[in-house]
Structures are given as C-alpha cells and as structure tokens.
Amino acid sequence: MRLRKRMAISCLCGFLIGGSCLGLNTNAATFTRSTDNDPVASGYSGSALNMSYYGGISGSYNNDMRLSPVINNDLATYSWLFPTMAIPKTSCTVTLQVYLNNANFTDPNAQYIFKVRSSDSTASYGTNIGSINQRYAVSGWTTISSPVYANSGKYNIYSSEVMVISSTGSAKQTGADGLIVTANY
Numbered sequence: 001m002r003l004r005k006r007m008a009i010s011c012l013c014g015f016l017i018g019g020s021c022l023g024l025n026t027n028a029a030t031f032t033r034s035t036d037n038d039p040v041a042s043g044y045s046g047s048a049l050n051m052s053y054y055g056g057i058s059g060s061y062n063n064d065m066r067l068s069p070v071i072n073n074d075l076a077t078y079s080w081l082f083p084t085m086a087i088p089k090t091s092c093t094v095t096l097q098v099y100l101n102n103a104n105f106t107d108p109n110a111q112y113i114f115k116v117r118s119s120d121s122t123a124s125y126g127t128n129i130g131s132i133n134q135r136y137a138v139s140g141w142t143t144i145s146s147p148v149y150a151n152s153g154k155y156n157i158y159s160s161e162v163m164v165i166s167s168t169g170s171a172k173q174t175g176a177d178g179l180i181v182t183a184n185y
Contacts, residue, residue, distance in 0.1 A: 061178030
C-alpha cells in the first residue's frame with residue numbers, strides 16, 4: 001500500500017512541475033548528435049546541393065557556414081550526416097537545435113527533415129520536423145520539435161541524416177550551420 005501511495009505522490013509531483021507519470025519511466029532514453037556544416041569541425045560528413053561553403057565567418061558556429069546563392073524557385077539543400085541513431089522503439093520525439101546567425105540567411109520557410117530508415121528496409125523517408133523563418137530567427141540556437149514514427153509502426157527507427165530544404169519563392173538565401181539533433185524515446 002505504501003508503494004502505491006508513493007507512486008501516486010510522485011505522479012502528482014511530476015504533473016505539477018510540467019511532467020507526467022510517463023516521465024517516470026526508467027526505460028526512457030536519449031540520443032544526441034552535435035554536428036556542423038564543416039566535416040572537419042564536426043568530424044562527420046555532409047552533402048550540399050546549390051549551397052556554397054564559407055569559412056572565416058565570425059559569429060557563425062565554428063566560424064564557417066553554408067549558404068545558397070540568391071535563388072528564385074530553385075532548390076537548395078544541405079544534409080548533416082552523423083553516426084546512426086538506433087532507436088529501439090516505433091516512435092520518438094526529435095528535437096532540432098539549429099544555429100542561425102547570419103544576415104544572409106533569409107529563407108522565410110526553410111524546412112528541416114529528419115531522415116528515417118526502419119529496421120526492415122534500406123529505403124529512407126523524411127519526417128518534417130518543422131520550418132524556420134531564417135530571416136527573423138533569433139541569432140543563435142533556434143529549437144523545433146516533432147514526433148517521429150517508424151514507417152510501418154512495428155519496427156525500430158534508424159537515422160543518420162537531417163537536412164534543410166529551401167522554400168519556394170523568390171530572392172532568398174538558405175543557410176546551414178551548426179545542428180544538434182536529439183531523439184527522446
């Protein structure tokens with residue numbers, strides 16, 4: 001009886017401070033990867049489409065960044081690649097912290113995609129974590145978050161890539177710099 005009472009009190013306390021009884025799960029875990037647009041600085045690789053590398057940029061993360069030219073309805077992307085996150089669940093919550101600190105980052109609706117591969121497949125698909133107005137984002141770290149599900153709902157989630165995709169529209173520049181990706185499950 002005392003154990004039930006303690007559990008009820010713990011659940012109430014967790015709820016009152018913004019959590020829930022689910023937060024008491026001892027099996028909960030987190031994967032975090034921290035990377036940069038520069039493979040040398042981050043130790044991981046990346047790939048770019050229609051984005052150039054700029055070094056020696058003060059105020060940027062590790063003094064470098066990626067930037068698209070001024071584009072009009074053309075696609076620009078950057079993929080941050082990192083060691084695989086093997087998530088032993090069919091769902092998780094992915095949080096992206098994106099470093100934005102350059103006046104040339106002007107994309108009003110840059111999309112951030114978490115690439116997922118289920119354990120039963122080599123094919124991957126993207127889950128849109130959210131969009132950021134890079135023109136008006138606060139200088140420094142901006143955070144977006146979304147739930148992610150395994151493709152069929154019955155297999156584990158694997159990921160080793162996050163990408164930013166430029167929005168459609170005219171006279172914008174899409175930027176890519178530092179990234180911290182966290183999966184909570």
